Amino acid sequence: MNWSWSSMQLRVIAAGLVVINGFFPAVWILFTSLKSETELVQKPITWWPQNVTLQNYVQAFTDQPLLRYLSNSLIVALGATALSLLVSACAAYAIARLNLKYRQVILTTIIASSMFPLVTLLVPIFETFRAMDLLNTYTALILPYVVLNLPVCTLVLVSFFQSIPKDLENAAMIDGCTRMGALWRIVVPLAAPGVFTAGILAFVNAWDEFLLALSLNSSASMRTLPVGISLYQGEFTFPWPIISAALIVAIVPIAVLIAVFQERVVGGLTQGGLKG
């Protein structure tokens, strides 16, 4: 829509609204995490922390194994990202490049695999993994996360592979490269930006997932950050400043990631991105 562009104030107000909407929750949690216990129970509540303390951060790490949750999340998210990229790059290359009859059917099948309510799959996955003694392992989360990531990663990668001229590959093969050699030397480097974009989306998906992580890896030492932090609360107590500190610790890595690569993320989301 073509508002009156000339109005500088309007633009500043618009940006302000969007920025406050996006940042306020995180900023409020940051403020809470810096408040002392006594300040927190003051009424009326204070907005700016009066006596800044880092005590909550110390407690976030000592009350619960936050470092362990953090490393669990990293291992699971990185493992799922690497495997998602490998599996979906293979599939995407076949769909985009190779002589395949049911191209569209195959792509639709892969996309449709994400349509099923996760919780309905959870029941049998839980039962199967329980029988296979896979509960409370990294594998238990990585395998389902790869499937969760398949549609978006495959879509992003298919469009990237399609954008690389096929002649480059043919030329390499004429020059004596094998198909795999051409793939490795020509296609992979050219597709690197797409692989990167798909990788960030896969990482965020895996980093954020809650239901499977809660259900399949419930033992304290195997919890991921979302599960671990949601369980800081006691039966009747909510240690909000400590939860806030833990949340800040968990939000910072993902916030840095998207801040640095925001253009890539937006590109990937709108290109093949279909996640809620």
Add this chain to the structure above:
Amino acid sequence: MLSKLRDPSEKALAWLLLAPAFILIGLIVVYPIGKLIYNSFFDLRLSGGGGGALFLGLQNYADVIKDADFWNATKNTLLITLITVPGALVMGLGLALLANLPFRRKWPVRLSLLLPWALPLSFAGLIFAWFFHTEYGVVNDIVRRLGLQTEPTMWLLRPNWAFTAICLTIIWKTSSFMALILLAGLQMIPKSLYEAAEVDGANKWQQFWQITIPMLMPSIIVALIFRTITALQTFDIPYTMTRGGPGNTTETLAMLIHKTTIEYLDVGYGSTLAVGMFLLSIVVTSFYLHRVGRNA
């Protein structure tokens, strides 16, 4: 040399490359769905020492239909979907329109849409549970400062308020993704359309309804479909905000299935509930896809 491309082994290579994806889909999606339907005919409890599963036929299904908890959870799930999907669309459209104004520096606005998107749903639930805290929550503080109400609202302790708080949180969390998709759509609308409309004397409001909305329709539909599918699966936000309470007034289908299966280990009955949810999703999404098919 071109013969290399028509190599019959290319077909084999293609299937080899597709194999890992399909094996994983088989293991994590197809087999579980079959197993789910199979389990739904059994009395299968994983608690207490095992023992064989007892075949029940359609007994579980009969029980589900008579189960007040199931209908309560279904009602809550549909209500959340009906409220939060249009809510997120309206808010997302608002954010997208604001973000589409020509800024010299685009990154602050873009980051403010990306941050809520990247934030785990469970974190949004925790953060907003704190926002809506009766005594120390910022929401009640703002309400008090505005002089709207003297008595603090017990947001998460009263059924209707808890439901409202959950819906607001879901709308906040999901509207940023909507906005990102719609913003991409907005940026594809040619400026010349507006210039032509301007010449014809159309005001901003007419331009919005006759150019922006129709041109944005494909993006809106994509965003709506995916938001609806995820809304039906709502779990993280009510789980972290209220655990389904007070009572089970904010319990969704996903929460009921999780509780039945993972906490009570009643896999047979939980599977039957899941089949019910599965059917519900198919009905709702096929309704959507049907509408989309007609629009296409």
